[in-house]
Structures are given as C-alpha cells and as structure tokens.
Amino acid sequence: MTGTSRAGPRGGGAAGIRLAVTPGEPAGVGPDLLVRLVQEPQEARLVAVADPGLLSDRAAALGVPLRCADFDPLGSVDPNPPGTLDVYPVSLGAPVQPGCLDGRNAPYVLQCLGIACDGCLSGTFDALVTGPVHKGIINDAGLPFTGHTEFFAERCGAEPVMLLATPGLRVALATTHLPLRAVSASITAPLLERVIGTLHRDLRDRFGIASPRILVCGLNPHAGEGGHLGREEIEVLEPVLGRLRARGLDLVGPLPADTVFVPERLRGVDAVLAMYHDQGLPVLKHLGFGQAVNVTLGLPIIRTSVDHGTALDLAGTDRAGLGSLRAAVAMALSMAGAEPARA
Numbered sequence: 001m002t003g004t005s006r007a008g009p010r011g012g013g014a015a016g017i018r019l020a021v022t023p024g025e026p027a028g029v030g031p032d033l034l035v036r037l038v039q040e041p042q043e044a045r046l047v048a049v050a051d052p053g054l055l056s057d058r059a060a061a062l063g064v065p066l067r068c069a070d071f072d073p074l075g076s077v078d079p080n081p082p083g084t085l086d087v088y089p090v091s092l093g094a095p096v097q098p099g100c101l102d103g104r105n106a107p108y109v110l111q112c113l114g115i116a117c118d119g120c121l122s123g124t125f126d127a128l129v130t131g132p133v134h135k136g137i138i139n140d141a142g143l144p145f146t147g148h149t150e151f152f153a154e155r156c157g158a159e160p161v162m163l164l165a166t167p168g169l170r171v172a173l174a175t176t177h178l179p180l181r182a183v184s185a186s187i188t189a190p191l192l193e194r195v196i197g198t199l200h201r202d203l204r205d206r207f208g209i210a211s212p213r214i215l216v217c218g219l220n221p222h223a224g225e226g227g228h229l230g231r232e233e234i235e236v237l238e239p240v241l242g243r244l245r246a247r248g249l250d251l252v253g254p255l256p257a258d259t260v261f262v263p264e265r266l267r268g269v270d271a272v273l274a275m276y277h278d279q280g281l282p283v284l285k286h287l288g289f290g291q292a293v294n295v296t297l298g299l300p301i302i303r304t305s306v307d308h309g310t311a312l313d314l315a316g317t318d319r320a321g322l323g324s325l326r327a328a329v330a331m332a333l334s335m336a337g338a339e340p341a342r343a
Contacts, residue, residue, distance in 0.1 A: 028310030030131030098316030106141035120301035127302035166288025216253030
C-alpha cells in the first residue's frame with residue numbers, strides 16, 4: 001500500500017500541537033501506558049484528561065518518575081520534558097485497584113471523553129488520543145455505551161467511519177459494532193455512498209493523499225458468486241460503486257474478501273473498505289497488532305486510539321506493549337499537521 005501521508009506536517013514539525021489523551025478504563029493498562037510513554041521525549045504537548053492521583057499512583061507502582069502539572073489552556077504548547085505531563089483534572093468516582101473493575105468509575109470514563117472531545121471542538125486541543133475502555137462495565141453501570149466511535153458521533157453530531165491502520169494496510173468499515181445478522185440489512189446505498197465519500201475525503205484531507213485508491217469488499221463469500229451466494233453485490237454495491245466512479249472516485253470492487261488482502265492486490269492501494277467488523281479487522285490485527293491505530297474519520301475533530309483492550313491482567317505492570325499508543329500519538333500528530341492534498 002502507499003504511505004501514510006504525501007504532505008508534510010504543518011510548519012515542518014509537530015511543535016505547537018497540543019494533544020489530549022484519555023487513558024480510558026482506570027483499572028486497565030491505559031494509565032500505565034501513558035505514564036510510561038511520557039518518560040520518552042515527545043514531539044508535542046500531551047495533556048492527560050484524567051485523575052492526577054490515578055496517574056501518580058500508577059507511576060509510583062511502576063517505579064517511574066512523574067510530575068503532573070495542572071493544565072493551563074494559555075500555557076506552553078512546547079513538548080513536555082520527559083517525566084512530566086499536563087493534566088486536566090477529573091475526579092475518580094471510587095478508588096482504583098489495578099485489574100479490578102468498579103462501575104462507580106464508569107461516569108468518570110465518559111466524563112473524560114466528553115471533556116477531551118469538547119476541548120477539540122473548541123480548539124483547546126488539536127487532536128485526541130484515546131486509551132482503551134471497558135464497554136461491559138460502563139453498560140453494567142447503567143450507562144448506554146456502544147463504543148468510542150458511536151460516542152463521538154453523538155457528541156459531535158456527525159456520522160463517522162471507523163478506520164484501522166498499521167504500516168502497509170488501512171482498513172475502513174462500512175458497519176461497526178453490529179451483530180452479524182444485522183449487517184446485511186444495514187448495507188444500503190445511502191450508507192455506502194456516505195461511508196465511501198467520507199473515506200475518500202479524509203484520505204485526501206487528513207492523510208494528504210491526492211487521489212485515494214480504495215478496494216471495496218463484497219458482503220458475501222466470493223462477492224456473491226454472480227448472485228448464487230447473495231444479491232447484495234448486484235443490487236446494492238455495484239450500482240453505488242458505479243455512481244461514485246462516475247464522480248471521479250478510484251474504486252475497485254466489489255471483490256471477494258478472502259483475496260482482497262493478498263500483497264499483489266494491495267499494491268498501490270490506499271485503503272480497503274470491509275463491510276463489517278470481523279471481515280477486515282482480523283487481517284489487519286494479524287499484520288500489525290500492537291502497532292495499529294484506530295482512527296475515527298468523518299468527525300470535525302481528529303481522534304486516534306490504541307488497537308487493544310484494557311488488558312486487566314497486565315494493569316499495574318510494565319508488561320503491556322507501548323507500540324500502539326506510540327503509533328496513535330504519532331498518527332494524531334501527522335493528521336493534525338497535514339495539509340489537505342489536491343489532485
């Protein structure tokens with residue numbers, strides 16, 4: 001596949017960019033990863049939207065130095081010195097024991113997300129990087145929550161598209177967190193036109209790719225086998241792709257999903273659009289788990305995230321890999337600094 005960006009960052013670097021970071025579930029590995037990451041030199045100003053006591057306690061448990069300073073929106077935008085972190089303070093609902101979920105902290109998790117999102121909308125932050133949350137405990141606490149993507153969609157009044165990226169591959173999803181039996185009815189012409197339009201536009205404007213080339217998976221095995229294994233390709237996908245090609249979009253498909261991801265097919269391609277969550281993401285995570293980034297397209301803000309869950313069994317240790325958080329921060333910086341490309 002082609003590179004992540006064909007445009008240089010704003011001003012030739014990340015200086016002057018301020019990133020909000022939400023560590024996510026407080027009993028998970030998110031706080032560990034953040035306090036470990038800031039031991040390294042950073043290219044931008046990182047601001048944790050979190051409980052400062054949580055971060056200090058986790059740093060102490062890991063044996064790493066951490067100096068937290070209250071976030072000042074009028075303060076420095078220079079990169080944080082190693083071992084330091086700006087914090088927008090949000091109070092926990094209950095004490096945290098690493099690895100042990102507590103529903104009393106579910107409102108805290110959502111409050112952090114809301115504050116960080118609103119800060120991006122207002123221009124206080126240039127982008128948002130999110131750590132892993134635990135959907136189950138949030139719902140068990142009586143707070144409806146499907147996922148980050150849906151949360152930001154409602155908060156921003158937008159219709160986003162989920163994209164995961166790892167070196168060599170980007171995969172976007174036509175549908176996200178749906179039961180498999182609901183997918184077919186959801187694959188409609190309006191949905192596909194919106195999703196493909198958003199993917200094309202953000203590859204151009206957020207990633208600096210002048211003329212994005214997109215492979216589109218079929219829904220059914222063998223892309224329907226000429227209608228013998230399903231008619232969605234004939235009745236929905238092919239007409240939509242034809243209309244969008246007539247508008248100048250570079251689209252290939254619908255293609256059988258079991259051969260879309262072979263190296264020869266991916267050569268010169270900027271993204272693959274899968275019809276549902278587990279059609280495309282197992283391939284991407286096999287290729288780059290621990291280095292992949294979740295990106296929410298179609299929002300008025302820039303949002304990236306890690307590609308893994310809360311890893312409760314690793315919380316409070318230094319055994320969780322930093323690769324995905326590093327990659328999420330780097331991609332947020334690249335997107336915040338990229339100039340839209342024009343064909």
